Amino acid sequence: xxxxEKCFKSLTFFLFILFSFWISLQFLAPLALPEDSVTxxxxxxAFSDNADMINQMSFPMNFVYSAxxxxxxxxxxxxxxxxGNQMPFCSRCTxxxxxxxxxxxxxxxxxxxxxxxxxxxxxxxxxxxxIDGIGQLFGFWESTNVxxxxxxxxxxxxxxxxxxxxxxxxxxxxxxxxxxxxxx
Numbered sequence: 001x002x003x004x005e006k007c008f009k010s011l012t013f014f015l016f017i018l019f020s021f022w023i024s025l026q027f028l029a030p031l032a033l034p035e036d037s038v039t040x041x042x043x044x045x046a047f048s049d050n051a052d053m054i055n056q057m058s059f060p061m062n063f064v065y066s067a068x069x070x071x072x073x074x075x076x077x078x079x080x081x082x083x084g085n086q087m088p089f090c091s092r093c094t095x096x097x098x099x100x101x102x103x104x105x106x107x108x109x110x111x112x113x114x115x116x117x118x119x120x121x122x123x124x125x126x127x128x129x130x131i132d133g134i135g136q137l138f139g140f141w142e143s144t145n146v147x148x149x150x151x152x153x154x155x156x157x158x159x160x161x162x163x164x165x166x167x168x169x170x171x172x173x174x175x176x177x178x179x180x181x182x183x184x
Contacts, residue, residue: 012164013108019101019160026068026094029061030085038065038085041074050074064088078145091145092129095152096159103160107168114165125158 030038043049047070054065068074068088078090087094112118129151136143 012104012167015163016101016104016108019097019104023094023097023101025060025064026088026097027082029064030082030087032061033057033083033085036084040076041065041069041079041086042076043069043074045073046070068093078148080145090148092148092152095149096156099153099156099158100160100163103157103162104164107161107164111168112161112165114169118165122158122162126155129155
């Protein structure tokens with residue numbers, strides 16, 4: 001039974017390491033490329049708009065930028081620039097990835113009980129990204145990269161926490177199931 005618990009805890013830790021590595025690559029990719037070589041990736045989500053430019057990059061930069069090309073709109077004015085290069089994801093998506101890593105890191109080392117208060121906290125954590133996105137969509141305001149980053153960070157962190165708690169809950173269910181089978 002201890003091994004199963006350790007397995008689930010190591011799954012959370014593995015996801016924390018995976019997302020940490022992924023976000024690190026997003027910050028390292030623009031640094032590894034020649035200065036001012038990636039200047040405008042603006043495009044559409046779910047479509048490869050910049051394949052010609054990305055295919056000229058070496059691995060792993062081409063992989064990171066290709067993921068950004070398909071998963072994010074990459075609008076230049078909504079993205080951060082490092083080393084004169086636009087980052088592979090917009091500021092909000094970058095923050096969501098970072099938040100996922102932070103949330104998973106927290107839940108790897110601390111246990112949070114799944115209850116009504118935490119469910120309310122999750123909703124409260126993702127509420128700002130919804131308000132900002134909807135307000136911007138309907139033209140009530142134009143959000144800034146700082147606001148996009150903050151709202152994305154909250155949403156990503158709470159999603160990372162939720163993912164870790166789901167893994168912990170599965171672990172608890174498995175533990176109870178194993179315990180129930182042993183007493184019959």
